[in-house]
Amino acid sequence: MTETPLLQVEDLRVSYQGRVGPVPAVRGISFTLGRERLGIVGESGSGKSTIGRAILGLLPRNATVAARRLRLHDTDLLHASERALRDIRGRRISMVLQDPKFSLNPVMTVGHQIAESYRVHRRASATEARRKTLEMLEAVRIDNPERVYDLYPHEVSGGMGQRVMIAMMLIPEPELLIADEPTSALDVTVQAQLLVLINELIARRGMGLILISHNLNLVASFCDRVVVMYAGRVMETCRAAELDRAQHPYTRGLLACRPLIDRAQPELPQLARDPSWLDGPVAA
Amino acid sequence: MIEIADVTISFGSGAHRIDAVRAVSFKVAQGEAFGLVGESGCGKSTLLRAIAGLQDTASGSIALAGQNMGAKRTRADRRLVQMVFQDPYGSLNPTHTVDRILSEPLAIQGLDNVDQRIEQALGEVGMGSQHRFRYPHQISGGQRQRIAIARALIMEPKILLLDEPTSALDLSVQAEILNLLRRVGRNRGLTMLMVSHDLPVIAHMCSRIAVMKRGEIVETLPVDRLRRGEADHPYTRELLASSLETTMAKAN
Numbered sequence: 001m002t003e004t005p006l007l008q009v010e011d012l013r014v015s016y017q018g019r020v021g022p023v024p025a026v027r028g029i030s031f032t033l034g035r036e037r038l039g040i041v042g043e044s045g046s047g048k049s050t051i052g053r054a055i056l057g058l059l060p061r062n063a064t065v066a067a068r069r070l071r072l073h074d075t076d077l078l079h080a081s082e083r084a085l086r087d088i089r090g091r092r093i094s095m096v097l098q099d100p101k102f103s104l105n106p107v108m109t110v111g112h113q114i115a116e117s118y119r120v121h122r123r124a125s126a127t128e129a130r131r132k133t134l135e136m137l138e139a140v141r142i143d144n145p146e147r148v149y150d151l152y153p154h155e156v157s158g159g160m161g162q163r164v165m166i167a168m169m170l171i172p173e174p175e176l177l178i179a180d181e182p183t184s185a186l187d188v189t190v191q192a193q194l195l196v197l198i199n200e201l202i203a204r205r206g207m208g209l210i211l212i213s214h215n216l217n218l219v220a221s222f223c224d225r226v227v228v229m230y231a232g233r234v235m236e237t238c239r240a241a242e243l244d245r246a247q248h249p250y251t252r253g254l255l256a257c258r259p260l261i262d263r264a265q266p267e268l269p270q271l272a273r274d275p276s277w278l279d280g281p282v283a284a
Numbered sequence: 285m286i287e288i289a290d291v292t293i294s295f296g297s298g299a300h301r302i303d304a305v306r307a308v309s310f311k312v313a314q315g316e317a318f319g320l321v322g323e324s325g326c327g328k329s330t331l332l333r334a335i336a337g338l339q340d341t342a343s344g345s346i347a348l349a350g351q352n353m354g355a356k357r358t359r360a361d362r363r364l365v366q367m368v369f370q371d372p373y374g375s376l377n378p379t380h381t382v383d384r385i386l387s388e389p390l391a392i393q394g395l396d397n398v399d400q401r402i403e404q405a406l407g408e409v410g411m412g413s414q415h416r417f418r419y420p421h422q423i424s425g426g427q428r429q430r431i432a433i434a435r436a437l438i439m440e441p442k443i444l445l446l447d448e449p450t451s452a453l454d455l456s457v458q459a460e461i462l463n464l465l466r467r468v469g470r471n472r473g474l475t476m477l478m479v480s481h482d483l484p485v486i487a488h489m490c491s492r493i494a495v496m497k498r499g500e501i502v503e504t505l506p507v508d509r510l511r512r513g514e515a516d517h518p519y520t521r522e523l524l525a526s527s528l529e530t531t532m533a534k535a536n
Binding site: 271 | 458466482483510
């Protein structure tokens, strides 16, 4: 962690306009991020993905975002103009989504897409962009970059598609990568390889990472710190290595209901939700 | 209860022929829970679909409850084996109410006491009459999977096929659904065949496991041996080792 935090989020609140009134999705979230790996875990509907999108200003029109502070270094993300935000997205903060099948442009070759992402943010000739792209494809361990450059997204596997996505997101050299369930659509063995790859790339570039996931094991083994969310609030924040010793009953309940590979359980413990988690005081 | 002998399933023909499942054989006893694991594209779901009668086989035989299943299944054959799919968002018709989803199979099979059967099936999966006239989008993902299970159970099958029944669900909901499946399996003496890529889940549910790779079964082993890490085949060991904790621990 560094002296000046990369990202500061203070009392972030997001609500969506519903038919009967505003529906709160994120209710007063605060955290700071240095050049580290922060995991945000929670179940569906906990608001974890909304946070990632709120940081990038990518929420739909019916969402209302408020915060005491939402800053990237010294840039106020909350009051930035659309024009300023467009410059930040990709160049300073980029985002990897769950399924490469939906996040890559199906009618553009993958090389072309990566090169475009470079040229939008850096002044570069087409030749230079191509050279950079081939380098980047190599960095994400694609064996034959020249060949893959000319492939369309449907011609690559899920794992390779996600590598392409990572290449595209890292080529403008952003300071912060937000990865929203980056490996959930992939096979277990491929998942592990990709995470090792992301880990190396961000370490080498000294980037910050926010990893959003529902997978406790993944976050615990990959991140430095973990934020556990429930119903739009932070239940607890702890060091990832100490997640097994988490204090909050919600975290403990989630940990307990996983089936284990090394021993048989007659019945899985079920999570009993305590209504006080919705509005009660939150542990520091 | 399930006897698979030398089953091959292929797609395409001539030079474009791909064998998705190659000469696979195994047996599952009455009341046993058997698991098929492997990565995407290994043929596990295709094999399950063939057992359900949703997919033709190129060669080999499938016998269920002692009867050889031909290319055409009778109505009784179909009732014998029911399937629960991965994605409860995709497997329930969004324009049908829960009531219609559950009554349609009853109508097809010509069963009576529709009302009573629906109430009983809802109760068995932990839901009540208040959910009966809702549409799938009005209930949660876990509740949808309960409805999909109720739709299978309402046929009183002897065999339940489970294709990744919890991989689209949250951890806490997964625990509820797995407990439910084990309970109904035990109470009804169901024979279960489950497909998953998640080793802890399949170890929790099944007593024996077959590991598939590229259309073939590379190893069949009892779950106790899997738990002790005593796998013979290198691929099974690779699957065990690729659980994320170990890989990341090495990387850090």
